[in-house]
Amino acid sequence: MKIFDVEGFPNPARVRIALAEKNATDQVEFIPVDVMQGEHRSDAFRAKNPDSTVPYAELPCGTCLSQCTAITEYIDGAFEGPSLIGNTPTQRAKTQMMNLRAEAGLVDAVGAYFHHATPGLGPDLETYQNADWGMKKKEAAQNTMRQFDSVLASSEYLAGDEFSMADITAFAGLAFADFAKVDIPSELTNLQAWRQKVAARPSIAS
């Protein structure tokens, strides 16, 4: 399996954490993509991943997968170890729900703020910006943080008692928020405690 990505970017981090959770990092070949030079918008890249995003995976059978959620589903099934997507119908559905909230409400919302209301990736790549939209999405990201804080008042992890893909997505979203300077409101103590607990996992700490 090959992963085309940029080390340290928020969405690639989601897939790298999932691989580390499964102790499978060394079973994957990472191929760097020069996003800052626009390699992901080239015809050759688009032919493999029409989304023009990192990460994408090329599976041993030749199938190309974009979207971290889909790539994580593959990783979860292809490698041993505790499930990141849930074992029962209820756990799976809850994980999907919380993962979607973390993706749309946090990672993508912070991304919209970063790309629209800050210089983002620079003038060559940010060819359309709408600062109002970016500011609105910053507000949305902070509302998602508040929502997650109240979930975590009575739950170990976002989708229940087990660590899951939803936690990975939210963790990457908070790292992106730090980078983009979207404050995590200080009163969200459940969210802060959960973040410290997740940061201490071997898949992240080492």
Ligand SMILES: N[C@@H](CCC(=O)N[C@@H](CS)C(=O)NCC(=O)O)C(=O)O
């Ligand atoms: N929903 C996508 C998002 C992927 C994404 O937006 N990746 C960013 C890097 S973190 C990217 O490729 N940005 C390129 C650009 O903005 O032109 C996923 O889950 O993979």
